[in-house]
Amino acid sequence: MALNLDLIGQKTEPIPFTYDADRVILYALGVGAGVEELDFVYEKNLKVLPTFAAIPASLPFLKVTKGARVNVPKALHMEQKIVLFDRIPTSGTIFTTGVIKAIYDKRDKGAFINVLTESKDENGHPLFENHVAVVDRSAGNFGGDRGPKVEAINPPEGARPDFHVQYATWSNQHALYRLSGDKNPLHIDPEFARIGGMDRPILHGLCTLGFAARAILHSVCGNEPTRLKSISARFTGVVYPGDILVIEGWSSGQGRYVFQTKTQDGRIVLGSSLAEVA
Amino acid sequence: MALNLDLIGQKTEPIPFTYDADRVILYALGVGAGVEELDFVYEKNLKVLPTFAAIPASLPFLKVTKGARVNVPKALHMEQKIVLFDRIPTSGTIFTTGVIKAIYDKRDKGAFINVLTESKDENGHPLFENHVAVVDRSAGNFGGDRGPKVEAINPPEGARPDFHVQYATWSNQHALYRLSGDKNPLHIDPEFARIGGMDRPILHGLCTLGFAARAILHSVCGNEPTRLKSISARFTGVVYPGDILVIEGWSSGQGRYVFQTKTQDGRIVLGSSLAEVA
Numbered sequence: 001m002a003l004n005l006d007l008i009g010q011k012t013e014p015i016p017f018t019y020d021a022d023r024v025i026l027y028a029l030g031v032g033a034g035v036e037e038l039d040f041v042y043e044k045n046l047k048v049l050p051t052f053a054a055i056p057a058s059l060p061f062l063k064v065t066k067g068a069r070v071n072v073p074k075a076l077h078m079e080q081k082i083v084l085f086d087r088i089p090t091s092g093t094i095f096t097t098g099v100i101k102a103i104y105d106k107r108d109k110g111a112f113i114n115v116l117t118e119s120k121d122e123n124g125h126p127l128f129e130n131h132v133a134v135v136d137r138s139a140g141n142f143g144g145d146r147g148p149k150v151e152a153i154n155p156p157e158g159a160r161p162d163f164h165v166q167y168a169t170w171s172n173q174h175a176l177y178r179l180s181g182d183k184n185p186l187h188i189d190p191e192f193a194r195i196g197g198m199d200r201p202i203l204h205g206l207c208t209l210g211f212a213a214r215a216i217l218h219s220v221c222g223n224e225p226t227r228l229k230s231i232s233a234r235f236t237g238v239v240y241p242g243d244i245l246v247i248e249g250w251s252s253g254q255g256r257y258v259f260q261t262k263t264q265d266g267r268i269v270l271g272s273s274l275a276e277v278a
Numbered sequence: 279m280a281l282n283l284d285l286i287g288q289k290t291e292p293i294p295f296t297y298d299a300d301r302v303i304l305y306a307l308g309v310g311a312g313v314e315e316l317d318f319v320y321e322k323n324l325k326v327l328p329t330f331a332a333i334p335a336s337l338p339f340l341k342v343t344k345g346a347r348v349n350v351p352k353a354l355h356m357e358q359k360i361v362l363f364d365r366i367p368t369s370g371t372i373f374t375t376g377v378i379k380a381i382y383d384k385r386d387k388g389a390f391i392n393v394l395t396e397s398k399d400e401n402g403h404p405l406f407e408n409h410v411a412v413v414d415r416s417a418g419n420f421g422g423d424r425g426p427k428v429e430a431i432n433p434p435e436g437a438r439p440d441f442h443v444q445y446a447t448w449s450n451q452h453a454l455y456r457l458s459g460d461k462n463p464l465h466i467d468p469e470f471a472r473i474g475g476m477d478r479p480i481l482h483g484l485c486t487l488g489f490a491a492r493a494i495l496h497s498v499c500g501n502e503p504t505r506l507k508s509i510s511a512r513f514t515g516v517v518y519p520g521d522i523l524v525i526e527g528w529s530s531g532q533g534r535y536v537f538q539t540k541t542q543d544g545r546i547v548l549g550s551s552l553a554e555v556a
Binding site: 038043172 | 300304312313316319320321449450453454457463466468
């Protein structure tokens with residue numbers, strides 16, 4: 001079925017997402033935080049991980065992509081950028097709009113869909129944005145604009161990283177992370193994973209991004225979530241639950257860090273990654 | 279403050295507990311189930327672990343013990359017996375009454391409080407009971423009945439166990455388990471644990487019981503929850519997150535298994551334990 005291009009630019013109503021401290025903690029455990037980062041997993045002095053921003057964005061994202069007739073279960077999550085304007089509350093209701101910013105015709109590669117979600121607190125105060133890029137490989141060649149060429153962001157060749165963090169993912173990381181909302185069976189169902197060409201269920205890309213953001217938070221933000229202003233990454237490889245993630249970052253000045261996330265075997269799983277830190 | 283003995287025998291109204299598949303899965307992960315026991319952590323063919331029965335019992339238990347002026351944060355959980363009448367639904371509302379059955383005066387050892395909770399489904403069909411014994415060490419010597427002497431249940435001396443299962447608890451097992459409801463800071467707050475005389479936060483006794491029940495389920499119930507008719511244990515030792523649990527059981531005929539749970543260093547953490555299997 002052809003994509004519904006008319007939906008481009010049409011913003012949804014604000015969609016509410018109500019949550020409590022338990023939900024914040026569940027997310028933190030889902031992206032590998034633990035008691036050695038107590039403020040992220042205990043309600044006493046609770047802090048919200050910046051990448052929690054991806055959770056309230058999920059419903060508006062699904063609404064606009066389904067509306068545009070994107071084959072969501074078969075679409076591939078390519079890129080995500082989270083821009084943070086303020087501290088994320090530890091509970092309450094967040095209101096998020098979604099809009100398709102552009103659909104590019106990458107011919108045989110498929111259609112690239114760019115979605116923007118904008119989230120505000122109960123008083124209309126902006127909290128964060130998500131910029132999400134997915135590809136629907138079955139929807140190319142619709143005669144549309146090819147879109148701009150995007151340059152990859154690479155670490156400086158041969159330079160030692162300014163930080164290097166290693167995290168082991170848990171063998172049940174995917175089973176835990178999905179309780180934060182993304183129930184795509186690719187991440188739990190062995191049969192479904194095999195049909196998708198994987199050996200077994202894979203970790204959510206946004207879960208890996210959560211691990212990477214923790215590494216940045218602990219390495220260059222002194223554990224203070226509000227110091228992370230933005231984080232972006234391209235999902236370039238599959239992570240299996242139990243894999244070890246190696247996150248390295250290089251300062252490029254003015255609080256900007258190019259970073260890269262590899263698995264234990266050296267495969268880059270998050271490429272073209274940039275964090276902005278205050 | 280003296281205990282309110284008048285509350286003995288006074289049953290609460292049925293207290294509702296509403297839950298969904300996510301809650302069931304969260305509990306299963308909390309007691310160490312993982313994707314190798316997929317039916318317990320994936321909604322497709324979801325099964326509910328029998329010890330999930332302890333969760334809806336928690337509010338009624340708190341209501342009657344607080345009503346009796348038991349110093350709940352300082353009370354020690356001594357024993358729990360769960361009796362199962364039918365399959366626990368994977369979602370819905372369960373209605374549970376609570377009643378104090380007896381309060382025994384163990385003199386300087388404190389007051390022993392026996393609580394019974396009874397849970398039914400939305401149609402009034404009995405699902406399970408919890409028999410909970412706690413001790414309030416500050417409340418003895420009130421001039422009451424000492425209560426019956428209870429014999430310890432021990433494995434047959436020198437006999438090889440009929441099953442032997444080893445489970446590693448996760449370093450964040452307590453942080454995950456507490457999301458199922460028991461927020462006692464002893465299980466997450468290092469300061470609180472130190473005040474309580476522990477090196478660090480300890481695992482919930484009911485979490486350890488959940489691990490033990492999984493061992494029984496997988497060893498002698500062919501993974502079918504309805505085959506477990508009852509499980510009871512005495513909490514005899516502290517478990518730290520990350521400890522290894524060794525669960526061994528001995529058949530004593532007619533589907534009865536005496537079992538015992540030790541940590542890696544041989545300390546018995548669940549003693550006087552009995553499971554009845556159909």
